[in-house]
Amino acid sequence: MAEQDEDSLIGYDPLAWMHRSDFNQDSQKTEVGESEADSSIKFVSSTEEASNLEMDLDQAPDDVSELSSSEGEGAVLVLEPVQNIQNVAILHQRLTQMLGNFDVIDIDASNVTMIDTATLQLLLILKQTAIGLQKSISIDFPSDKFIAAAELLGIAEMLEVDQAASGFF
Amino acid sequence: MRARIVAVLNQKGGVGKTTTSVNLTHALAKLGKKITVIDFDPQSHLTVSLGVVDPQKGGIDEVLLEGRNLAKQLIPVRENLNLVIAGPRLQEIEQLVDGGARRGDLLRKALHEGNRDEDFIFIDCPPSSGVLVANALFAADEILVPMTSDYLALQGLSHLMGTIKKFESALKKSYKFSLVMSRYIPTRRMSKDVLSVIQKYFPGQILATTIRETALLAECPSFGKTIFEYRPGCRSARDFTALAKDFLEGRMM
Numbered sequence: 227m228a229e230q231d232e233d234s235l236i237g238y239d240p241l242a243w244m245h246r247s248d249f250n251q252d253s254q255k256t257e258v259g260e261s262e263a264d265s266s267i268k269f270v271s272s273t274e275e276a277s278n279l280e281m282d283l284d285q286a287p288d289d290v291s292e293l294s295s296s297e298g299e300g301a302v303l304v305l306e307p308v309q310n311i312q313n314v315a316i317l318h319q320r321l322t323q324m325l326g327n328f329d330v331i332d333i334d335a336s337n338v339t340m341i342d343t344a345t346l347q348l349l350l351i352l353k354q355t356a357i358g359l360q361k362s363i364s365i366d367f368p369s370d371k372f373i374a375a376a377e378l379l380g381i382a383e384m385l386e387v388d389q390a391a392s393g394f395f
Numbered sequence: 396m397r398a399r400i401v402a403v404l405n406q407k408g409g410v411g412k413t414t415t416s417v418n419l420t421h422a423l424a425k426l427g428k429k430i431t432v433i434d435f436d437p438q439s440h441l442t443v444s445l446g447v448v449d450p451q452k453g454g455i456d457e458v459l460l461e462g463r464n465l466a467k468q469l470i471p472v473r474e475n476l477n478l479v480i481a482g483p484r485l486q487e488i489e490q491l492v493d494g495g496a497r498r499g500d501l502l503r504k505a506l507h508e509g510n511r512d513e514d515f516i517f518i519d520c521p522p523s524s525g526v527l528v529a530n531a532l533f534a535a536d537e538i539l540v541p542m543t544s545d546y547l548a549l550q551g552l553s554h555l556m557g558t559i560k561k562f563e564s565a566l567k568k569s570y571k572f573s574l575v576m577s578r579y580i581p582t583r584r585m586s587k588d589v590l591s592v593i594q595k596y597f598p599g600q601i602l603a604t605t606i607r608e609t610a611l612l613a614e615c616p617s618f619g620k621t622i623f624e625y626r627p628g629c630r631s632a633r634d635f636t637a638l639a640k641d642f643l644e645g646r647m648m
Binding site: 239241366 | 565588591593596
């Protein structure tokens with residue numbers, strides 16, 4: 227929060243973020259689709275490997291052309307309907323990029339019809355990494371299938387999907 | 396022509412949501428606009444303020460929970476002004492656990508069923524940030540935010556704007572957004588400073604007329620009357636008439 231003029235009775239300005247993040251522009255959208263996966267992607271082969279994925283920001287790919295060039299803004303990532311071991315690597319790559327460039331990341335999970343443990347574990351690691359970096363990750367509008375899978379794995383609370391599922395993030 | 400759907404929204408309590416909903420809608424109705432106002436707060440304060448007292452009668456709760464037709468829940472409370480009361484079960488919406496994001500889409504679907512002839516549908520939202528407010532945001536085209544001129548209201552506005560931005564992003568829509576300064580005390584320096592901060596962030600989005608704090612506005616709900624019935628011609632009645640014209644003509648600070 228930014229401080230106001232000395233004469234003002236407003237000590238700290240709670241709306242300052244609206245200027246900082248360019249309030250009038252929509253957050254950047256990044257679609258993660260199978261079409262974006264190329265043959266050079268090295269897929270992880272098991273959920274154990276996925277759980278060992280680390281959010282090493284130094285490993286973030288340099289090519290981030292679709293993301294905003296101004297660091298610190300929020301970003302939105304829309305999950306594809308099917309999230310499984312075959313596309314977890316590209317998702318990992320995207321999220322690592324976004325975490326390096328943005329303070330606030332919203333993951334729109336409303337379209338998810340199938341999600342495996344590898345992807346859920348990746349999201350959990352991302353969320354924990356973000357907390358350590360004093361950044362914010364939210365799962366927005368999780369579908370019923372997303373919620374059911376998160377609950378089955380026992381990480382619904384950690385992913386805060388209960389709160390998100392209330393319809394208000 | 397489809398009605399403009401306006402959510403009167405601020406998750407902070409005591410900022411004048413219901414006072415604005417009651418008196419602005421009546422002012423618009425007196426100007427000849429056809430209005431439906433929905434009491435979307437389980438506390439039913441809007442319903443009481445408009446003089447309807449029947450705690451067992453169903454309203455918007457039955458529309459959302461039982462799929463009843465909204466048109467059958469309309470209560471004509473003033474000329475050109477229909478009310479849909481909250482109903483005793485509205486709070487149950489907050490406890491809905493099934494349906495995922497679809498739980499947020501119940502009101503929008505209900506408002507889009509049938510042929511409606513209103514000019515405006517106002518939704519008087521609860522002072523919370525749960526499924527009810529999500530429903531209002533799914534349904535609304537416009538958001539009208541009553542704001543008091545104190546520091547904590549400014550803090551609350553910051554949170555509210557973050558929420559609205561998330562909805563705009565998730566729903567891929569852009570709300571028409573306006574603020575109304577309510578309970579304004581012109582002689583208080585803090586009021587002016589808060590207004591100055593808000594003007595900096597919302598140029599052209601604050602309705603031109605401020606609603607000044609008066610005892611009369613606090614008194615009229617206990618008689619089930621709007622300010623136009625309780626003290627016609629008083630300062631507050633004039634404020635709300637001017638605000639209604641601002642709203643219709645898009646007149647901003």
